[in-house]
Amino acid sequence: xxxxxxxxxxxxxxxxxxxxxxxxxxxxxxxxxxxxxxxxxxxxxxxxxxxxxxxxxxxxxxxxxxxxxxxxxxxxxxxxxxxxxxxxxxxxxxxxxxxxxxxxxxxxxxxxxxxxxxxxxxxxxxxxxxxxxxxxxxxxxxxxxxxxxxxxxxxxxxxxxxxxxxxxxxxxxxxxxxxxxxxxxxxxxxxxxxxxxxxxxxxxxxxxxxxxxxxxxxxxxxxxxxxxxxxxxxxxxxxxxxxxxxxxxxxxxxxxxxxxxxxxxxxxxxxxxxxxxxxxxxxxxxxxxxxxxxxxxxxxxxxxxxxxxxxxxxxxxxxxxxxxxxxxxxxxxxxxxxxxxxxxxxxxxxxxxxxxxxxxxxxxxxxxxxxxxxxxxxxxxxxxxxxxxxxxxxxxxxxxxxxxxxxxxxxxxxxxxxxxxxxxxxxxxxxxxxxxxxxxxxxxxxxxxxxxxxxxxxxxxxxxxxxxxxxxxxxxxxxxxxxxxxxxxxxxxxxxxxxxxxxxxxxxxxxxxxxxxxxxx
Amino acid sequence: xxxxxxxxxxxxxxxxxxxxxxxxxxxxxxxxxxxxxxxxxxxxxxxxxxxxxxxxxxxxxxxxxxxxxxxxxxxxxxxxxxxxxxxxxxxxxxxxxxxxxxxxxxxxxxxxxxxxxxxxxxxxxxxxxxxxxxxxxxxxxxxxxxxxxxxxxxxxxxxxxxxxxxxxxxxxxxxxxxxxxxxxxxxxxxxxxxxxxxxxxxxxxxxxxxxxxxxxxxxxxxxxxxxxxxxxxxxxxxxxxxxxxxxxxxxxxxxxxxxxxxxxxxxxxxxxxxxxxxxxxxxxxxxxxxxxxxxxxxxxxxxxxxxxxxxxxxxxxxxxxxxxxxxxxxxxxxxxxxxxxxxxxxxxxxxxxxxxxxxxxxxxxxxxxxxxxxxxxxxxxxxxxxxxxxxxxxxxxxxxxxxxxxxxxx
Numbered sequence: 001x002x003x004x005x006x007x008x009x010x011x012x013x014x015x016x017x018x019x020x021x022x023x024x025x026x027x028x029x030x031x032x033x034x035x036x037x038x039x040x041x042x043x044x045x046x047x048x049x050x051x052x053x054x055x056x057x058x059x060x061x062x063x064x065x066x067x068x069x070x071x072x073x074x075x076x077x078x079x080x081x082x083x084x085x086x087x088x089x090x091x092x093x094x095x096x097x098x099x100x101x102x103x104x105x106x107x108x109x110x111x112x113x114x115x116x117x118x119x120x121x122x123x124x125x126x127x128x129x130x131x132x133x134x135x136x137x138x139x140x141x142x143x144x145x146x147x148x149x150x151x152x153x154x155x156x157x158x159x160x161x162x163x164x165x166x167x168x169x170x171x172x173x174x175x176x177x178x179x180x181x182x183x184x185x186x187x188x189x190x191x192x193x194x195x196x197x198x199x200x201x202x203x204x205x206x207x208x209x210x211x212x213x214x215x216x217x218x219x220x221x222x223x224x225x226x227x228x229x230x231x232x233x234x235x236x237x238x239x240x241x242x243x244x245x246x247x248x249x250x251x252x253x254x255x256x257x258x259x260x261x262x263x264x265x266x267x268x269x270x271x272x273x274x275x276x277x278x279x280x281x282x283x284x285x286x287x288x289x290x291x292x293x294x295x296x297x298x299x300x301x302x303x304x305x306x307x308x309x310x311x312x313x314x315x316x317x318x319x320x321x322x323x324x325x326x327x328x329x330x331x332x333x334x335x336x337x338x339x340x341x342x343x344x345x346x347x348x349x350x351x352x353x354x355x356x357x358x359x360x361x362x363x364x365x366x367x368x369x370x371x372x373x374x375x376x377x378x379x380x381x382x383x384x385x386x387x388x389x390x391x392x393x394x395x396x397x398x399x400x401x402x403x404x405x406x407x408x409x410x411x412x413x414x415x416x417x418x419x420x421x422x423x424x425x426x427x428x429x430x431x432x433x434x435x436x437x438x439x440x441x442x443x444x445x446x447x448x449x450x451x452x453x454x455x456x457x458x459x460x461x462x463x464x465x466x467x468x469x470x471x472x473x474x475x476x477x478x479x480x481x482x483x484x485x486x487x488x489x490x491x492x493x494x495x496x497x498x499x500x501x502x503x504x505x506x507x508x509x510x511x512x513x514x515x516x517x518x519x520x521x
Numbered sequence: 522x523x524x525x526x527x528x529x530x531x532x533x534x535x536x537x538x539x540x541x542x543x544x545x546x547x548x549x550x551x552x553x554x555x556x557x558x559x560x561x562x563x564x565x566x567x568x569x570x571x572x573x574x575x576x577x578x579x580x581x582x583x584x585x586x587x588x589x590x591x592x593x594x595x596x597x598x599x600x601x602x603x604x605x606x607x608x609x610x611x612x613x614x615x616x617x618x619x620x621x622x623x624x625x626x627x628x629x630x631x632x633x634x635x636x637x638x639x640x641x642x643x644x645x646x647x648x649x650x651x652x653x654x655x656x657x658x659x660x661x662x663x664x665x666x667x668x669x670x671x672x673x674x675x676x677x678x679x680x681x682x683x684x685x686x687x688x689x690x691x692x693x694x695x696x697x698x699x700x701x702x703x704x705x706x707x708x709x710x711x712x713x714x715x716x717x718x719x720x721x722x723x724x725x726x727x728x729x730x731x732x733x734x735x736x737x738x739x740x741x742x743x744x745x746x747x748x749x750x751x752x753x754x755x756x757x758x759x760x761x762x763x764x765x766x767x768x769x770x771x772x773x774x775x776x777x778x779x780x781x782x783x784x785x786x787x788x789x790x791x792x793x794x795x796x797x798x799x800x801x802x803x804x805x806x807x808x809x810x811x812x813x814x815x816x817x818x819x820x821x822x823x824x825x826x827x828x829x830x831x832x833x834x835x836x837x838x839x840x841x842x843x844x845x846x847x848x849x850x851x852x853x854x855x856x857x858x859x860x861x862x863x864x865x866x867x868x869x870x871x872x873x874x875x876x877x878x879x880x881x882x883x884x885x886x887x888x889x890x891x892x893x894x895x896x897x898x899x900x901x902x903x904x905x906x907x908x909x910x911x912x913x914x915x916x917x918x919x920x921x922x923x924x925x926x927x928x929x930x931x
Contacts, residue, residue: 260649260849261649261652397562398559399561425591426536426558426559427559427591427593428562451649452652486686487593487648487686489563489593491559492562492566493562
């Protein structure tokens with residue numbers, strides 16, 4: 001089987017394959033242009049008669065559960081990333097698969113982390129044929145250098161839900177690591193040593209996979225509440241000694257930046273939002289967990305306090321900073337997609353206004369709307385932006401895959417998307433003639449805020465007008481690019497092969513761009 | 522010719538810098554071993570510049586090892602030149618074309634609220650320093666540079682003066698004490714430095730030697746841009762000689778106090794309240810005012826406590842200082858904010874200015890406001906306050922025309 005075939009130029013002008021790992025895919029047609037027909041994918045119908053009457057689905061080990069679930073060559077195995085770099089379960093699943101001599105698996109994680117470098121030998125020996133999900137660090141390097149047997153597919157969080165719901169990816173076995181569960185399979189992330197807040201990224205997996213295994217180190221008698229994962233979807237429950245490493249589940253990124261340059265960018269972003277009226281009583285925003293985004297949240301808090309305003313909701317990866325705002329009364333709700341620290345977990349457990357969400361409610365593009373589009377201000381990072389405001393979030397300018405898409409593409413549908421980014425990193429200008437990898441069409445990006453000036457997408461005439469007399473350093477994106485190049489020099493283009501190693505999906509499942517193999521000298 | 526010259530920094534935490542080792546050879550041409558995280562995008566440019574610099578110094582055969590962490594051209598060139606200077610004797614200097622904007626001059630009485638110290642051998646902190654908009658940026662060759670790095674820092678500071686973007690900040694250099702400081706001048710005077718900070722001044726001669734040497738270099742290079750001086754008083758003896766130091770030369774624009782060394786000299790410790798330095802600070806303010814120049818306060822060393830800094834600035838302003846040093850970019854806005862005239866000061870200045878103009882229009886020799894007579898220094902101070910308020914966007918540039926129209930309506 002060829003990794004890919006039938007390359008066409010899509011509506012974004014990018015050359016993408018339409019046959020990927022032997023399956024047909026649709027090239028990107030433009031935003032909101034692809035309208036799927038037909039019905040959603042449906043999992044098999046089962047009967048209670050085949051499940052223990054007393055509801056006890058415990059099996060002694062993960063290995064036994066996998067064998068009972070029918071693990072065999074060529075299957076699709078899914079895991080979630082709520083444990084971030086403290087995940088122990090995904091690695092163990094493939095240790096077992098390797099031990100059993102299983103080959104050709106597709107790993108379908110909601111994201112991968114540096115701890116999953118452990119899986120590289122299994123990618124090399126064919127236990128894992130390919131990863132469909134984010135590939136960071138060592139996995140990104142492995143894929144970028146063309147070493148993966150299959151073609152990688154990167155999807156947004158919403159795109160992952162869509163792919164499962166639409167039947168584009170059919171999960172054979174979902175393994176759901178859970179901080180707390182009962183023998184029936186009800187599970188949650190708010191209690192237990194490995195508490196991670198919520199389990200929203202495993203929702204689609206529980207609903208649509210053929211077999212569902214819940215793995216926990218905190219087994220409680222029925223009922224485990226809240227049942228973020230419902231036991232009615234679950235086949236087997238496994239009790240282990242440790243399901244995740246608590247201190248690594250807590251993300252390292254949730255500290256307000258001390259970098260003066262980043263603080264300056266954060267301050268300018270907040271001033272821009274204030275000057276253009278994007279912040280008002282009852283507004284909402286997407287709070288990132290990076291250092292710059294956190295300090296923007298801080299500045300937003302100052303503005304709300306000063307005006308005696310309240311935000312209606314914060315869409316978050318939550319952590320102590322939004323929680324403080326919720327408890328101070330500066331915001332009425334946190335709609336949480338993933339929780340980054342214990343303060344976030346505590347708040348979610350105790351405060352009914354701290355709401356756990358899933359990619360279905362927040363991001364799924366093949367639904368009857370989603371709330372990403374209701375958010376007023378969305379603040380995101382990017383590795384590159386080009387002169388047409390196209391943005392890249394997955395690869396660096398040297399072509400290596402280094403980040404996942406996450407919820408990034410989904411949140412672009414908010415009313416105003418702002419990228420606060422430095423004009424250069426380690427001499428590499430962030431604004432390029434053309435992005436190395438296209439993750440967001442330029443029409444989705446409204447504002448670039450850098451330490452040396454702010455560029456507004458000319459499509460946003462309203463913002464251009466409102467920012468006119470703000471006293472802020474408004475420049476064109478070309479001016480910003482020139483300014484960076486005057487300091488750094490003009491970079492060469494990276495030497496990339498024509499060979500494709502992965503594709504980037506748009507939120508509707510169409511193929512937006514191809515990731516090329518890096519030439520190693 | 523088996524010597525190796527090395528310069529720059531490498532290792533974890535090093536960014537925007539480069540470490541080079543140049544070993545001349547008898548034959549074989551120039552061989553470059555480059556490690557760089559920006560190699561895919563800037564490898565070619567790094568090779569080209571390296572060969573250009575080596576050929577400029579007539580080195581045709583050499584082994585060059587480069588460990589780069591994203592250094593821009595002027596940094597790489599400075600590192601290579603510093604390394605080459607260890608292996609050959611040369612009078613040549615490799616200079617990249619000077620930025621046009623880095624030839625501007627400043628005035629003796631320009632506002633100097635904030636001046637940000639930048640370690641002279643750390644390019645990482647230099648590149649974005651100007652975007653934080655301090656009044657002055659100090660490339661520091663003195664305390665912020667390790668003894669073993671003093672020479673290579675000179676090349677970097679020289680190149681920074683020519684090629685770093687200052688975004689309107691005054692271009693300042695703090696030289697070393699004594700003879701080393703006089704040698705530093707050769708690297709900065711011909712490159713349009715605006716102001717020289719002279720550390721640890723104890724008597725007028727400490728300043729005069731620097732001024733004399735500066736004049737020599739200017740003549741030698743047939744240049745005549747103004748170079749201002751800011752002596753820093755950092756000892757008990759210096760405090761006692763504050764006035765003679767402040768009046769040592771007409772090119773002295775400000776005099777500063779350095780409290781870390783001063784309190785050590787007194788045998789005491791520096792506190793946030795600053796009782797121990799009250800006398801010294803007042804002496805410096807007095808000396809500067811008597812000499813008609815700007816008194817400038819010491820840096821505030823707790824970079825995490827912005828509230829304590831704000832208090833400190835308010836006390837400093839109340840004592841009569843015109844500005845303060847900063848060691849972290851986040852201090853700049855706090856310093857500006859608190860040195861800036863407040864609303865009451867601006868209002869008072871506006872009234873004085875309007876009264877002055879009215880008196881002028883009527884041809885009156887005496888300015889009065891209400892029943893009070895106003896002396897010329899008060900008027901001058903009011904004008905300064907207004908200029909400042911306008912510059913800091915606390916007052917509209919055309920405030921007096923709107924003021925006039927309101928008056929007419931009345």
